Amino acid sequence: MKGYGLFYFVAEAFRGLRANSLVNLLAVSTISMAMMIVGFFLIVFLNLQTAVDALGDRFEMSVYLKDGLTGHEKDFLLHRIQLEPGVKKVTALSRAEALLLFKKELKGQEALIQGLGENPLPDSFEVVLDSRSVDTERLEALARKFSGYRGVEDVSYGKEGAKLLSGFYKVVTYGGMALAVLLGVTVVFIISNSVRLALYSRGQEIELMQWIGATRGFIQGPFLIEGMMLSMLGSALAVGVLAVVYYTLPQEVVLFLSRPNGLDFLPLSVVAYMIIGGGLLGLAGGLVSVGRFLE
Amino acid sequence: MIQLYRVTKNYEGVPALREVSFTMAKGEFAFLTGPSGAGKSTLLKILFCAEHADEGRIILQGMNTFRLKSSTIPYLRRNMGFVFQDYKLLPHKTISENIALALKVVGTPFGDIERRVFQVLKKVGMENKRHLTPPKLSGGEQQKVAVARALVNEPQVLLADEPTGNLDPQSAQEVFRLFRDINMKGTTVLVATHDWETVRKMQRRIITMERGRVVDDGSPDPRIPLPLKPHAGAAGTKPVEEAP
Numbered sequence: 001m002k003g004y005g006l007f008y009f010v011a012e013a014f015r016g017l018r019a020n021s022l023v024n025l026l027a028v029s030t031i032s033m034a035m036m037i038v039g040f041f042l043i044v045f046l047n048l049q050t051a052v053d054a055l056g057d058r059f060e061m062s063v064y065l066k067d068g069l070t071g072h073e074k075d076f077l078l079h080r081i082q083l084e085p086g087v088k089k090v091t092a093l094s095r096a097e098a099l100l101l102f103k104k105e106l107k108g109q110e111a112l113i114q115g116l117g118e119n120p121l122p123d124s125f126e127v128v129l130d131s132r133s134v135d136t137e138r139l140e141a142l143a144r145k146f147s148g149y150r151g152v153e154d155v156s157y158g159k160e161g162a163k164l165l166s167g168f169y170k171v172v173t174y175g176g177m178a179l180a181v182l183l184g185v186t187v188v189f190i191i192s193n194s195v196r197l198a199l200y201s202r203g204q205e206i207e208l209m210q211w212i213g214a215t216r217g218f219i220q221g222p223f224l225i226e227g228m229m230l231s232m233l234g235s236a237l238a239v240g241v242l243a244v245v246y247y248t249l250p251q252e253v254v255l256f257l258s259r260p261n262g263l264d265f266l267p268l269s270v271v272a273y274m275i276i277g278g279g280l281l282g283l284a285g286g287l288v289s290v291g292r293f294l295e
Numbered sequence: 296m297i298q299l300y301r302v303t304k305n306y307e308g309v310p311a312l313r314e315v316s317f318t319m320a321k322g323e324f325a326f327l328t329g330p331s332g333a334g335k336s337t338l339l340k341i342l343f344c345a346e347h348a349d350e351g352r353i354i355l356q357g358m359n360t361f362r363l364k365s366s367t368i369p370y371l372r373r374n375m376g377f378v379f380q381d382y383k384l385l386p387h388k389t390i391s392e393n394i395a396l397a398l399k400v401v402g403t404p405f406g407d408i409e410r411r412v413f414q415v416l417k418k419v420g421m422e423n424k425r426h427l428t429p430p431k432l433s434g435g436e437q438q439k440v441a442v443a444r445a446l447v448n449e450p451q452v453l454l455a456d457e458p459t460g461n462l463d464p465q466s467a468q469e470v471f472r473l474f475r476d477i478n479m480k481g482t483t484v485l486v487a488t489h490d491w492e493t494v495r496k497m498q499r500r501i502i503t504m505e506r507g508r509v510v511d512d513g514s515p516d517p518r519i520p521l522p523l524k525p526h527a528g529a530a531g532t533k534p535v536e537e538a539p
Contacts, residue, residue: 008399019387208383211345212444213373214400216366 012222013229016202023201024230027194031234032241034190035278038183039242039266042274045176047264052169059165061127061143061157069123069151077151078125084145086138089128095121122153135166184281191285195227199293206293216294224286231282235275239266296321296452296483297342302351304337304507311337312348313507319485321451324478326494327487329504335487338504339456342485343377344368356451373401376445376482378455382437384429384444390416391425394444401448415447416440419473435466442473446482453477455486459493467493 017024063081065074074092082090093101098121127146129139139162143155199206209219246265266274297319304312312334319325327335340346341353344360353360356374363371384393394412403411416422419439429437438458445453455474459467471486471493478484488494494501503511 204383205385208385209396209400210369211343211372211377211383212397212400213369213371213448215369218400 009221009225013225016198016222016226017229020198020201023198024226027191027197027230028234028237030190030194031187031231031278031282032237034183034187035235035238035274036241038187039238039274041176041179041183042270043242043246043264043266045172045179046266046270048172049176050264052165052172059129059158059162061129061139061146061155063125063127063146063152064154064156065123065125066151066153067122073151074123077149080149081125081127081146084142086130086142087127088130091126091128093124093126095119095123098122098124135169136163187278187281188285188288191227191231191282192288193285194230195223195282195286196289196293198226198230199223199289203293210294219294220287220290223290224283227282227286227289228279229282231285232275232279234282235278239271239274242266296323296356297485298352298354299338299342300352302338302341302348302353304334304341304346304348310507312341314351315504315507315509316351317502317509317512319483321483322478322481323500324475324484324497325486325500325502326497327485327502327504328489328491328494329510331489332506333504334507335504336456337507339377339454339485339487343375343454344371369400373448374451376442376448376450376453378438378441378445378453378458380457380460382429382434382441384437384440386429389426389428390421390432390440393429393440394447397444397447411447415443418446419443433466435462435469438462438466438470439473442470442477446477450482452483452485455484455488457487457489459488459490464492471497 065077069077078090078092081087096119099119102121129142136159139157139159143157146152146155206219243265297317299318300316301314302312302316303310303314315334315338327338329335337346341348342355342360344363348361351361355371358371360371384390385396388396391409391412394415395408398408398411412425413422416425419442421436421439421443424432424436429440432440438461442458445455453474458474459470462470467490471490474484474486475497498515500514501511502509
């Protein structure tokens with residue numbers, strides 16, 4: 001195909017978009033509706049994930065140390081725990097600091113510990129885990145591992161809380177994945193039908209091109225680019241509408257809907273993925289419908 | 296150039312072509328005549344690879360097209376021109392754009408397109424109307440544009456299916472004159488037509504079909520006038536014997 005490359009296909013695609021503006025407007029609106037649903041669920045899913053992550057960040061494991069460890073031994077142990085995959089942050093807590101904290105927690109009931117002569121609390125490390133590590137099996141394995149370290153007396157963590165959080169995390173992750181697949185298939189279906197509409201409106205031209213010796217690639221090229229452009233336009237429009245809705249929502253509603261600091265809009269990277277992904281889905285939809293049409 | 300040997304085609308058990316055989320040499324001109332439903336259009340479609348034959352052998356420009364791979368068909372069609380009864384011009388494109396499309400699909404460099412479109416339109420006498428769209432032309436003019444489109448890639452074979460079916464007698468004469476001129480420059484031309492009046496006047500080879508069979512094939516003797524109505528043996532030749 002000397003002289004005819006991507007430039008020709010893009011120019012033809014633009015010509016097609018202009019020539020069938022009404023059909024294409026309908027296609028962009030339909031795609032935009034589908035992508036709006038995708039965007040809405042992405043907002044919900046990402047905020048839910050952030051909320052679960054925040055809960056995970058509050059999840060701590062306490063590693064109690066044996067008495068009589070030297071400063072060097074404590075530093076070594078802290079470093080060792082810090083290097084463990086899934087460990088986000090380790091804070092050393094001296095027995096004095098632990099007692100102070102304990103007293104704070106017992107505010108108004110200090111009498112309970114006044115009878116104790118010596119500070120009974122040991123030195124400890126407070127280990128904050130990555131929310132993805134808050135999994136009951138993984139926590140148990142970590143606790144077993146830390147217990148085996150020289151100088152560690154005991155390890156404790158909230159088993160029940162971990163179980164609940166881990167279950168919730170799984171539901172959000174797998175549910176989100178299933179929803180993404182379902183919405184992806186729906187979008188391909190909608191886009192392929194929209195592209196097919198555009199194809200039918202130009203059926204005469206396609207038929208003629210076949211009669212005069214056009215190859216499949218020559219016929220397909222502009223339609224695939226057209227499908228991609230329609231989908232990217234529809235996706236961008238969907239993001240735009242969602243942004244307008246989000247930024248015009250009263251702050252009280254935004255705050256009510258989610259975490260203490262409110263509901264976040266889609267990050268720029270996700271917006272870019274949505275538009276590029278929409279374009280790729282458009283390409284897939286175009287391939288499906290042009291393929292069927294030419295058959 | 297064109298060889299058909301015992302070509303058979305059925306549509307859901309109904310025979311459309313029955314063991315059709317004939318040969319056309321390079322540069323030959325022939326008419327394909329016969330009543331409606333005789334199989335003329337089916338035969339042209341098979342020659343143009345728009346339909347597949349069920350049985351038989353078809354050699355076009357030295358290539359066996361029976362069960363040709365679909366990816367090869369566009370390249371075969373580039374050496375053939377096809378003229379339709381309903382012109383098949385794109386109404387929203389200008390005459391020039393309609394013809395340019397045929398050049399674009401074969402990858403003609405952009406710089407050559409305008410010149411070649413002008414040349415071919417001049418050949419059919421339509422160069423002054425190149426900026427108009429088809430709906431602004433008469434039927435005869437539209438058919439001339441369709442012929443120009445079929446010719447622009449300088450095909451070795453030109454097939455036409457009832458090209459004058461929608462035209463007045465004068466326009467039909469002009470279109471047939473074009474076919475004759477094209478043929479004189481070496482293009483093989485096969486025209487399916489009901490226009491017996493023109494067939495009589497042009498005195499070229501006549502292949503007559505009836506109920507899917509070739510019943511007569513030959514060139515008329517210029518000394519013997521053809522009958523006013525077509526029938527088997529009208530070309531002055533012995534009718535082809537039916538296969539058992």
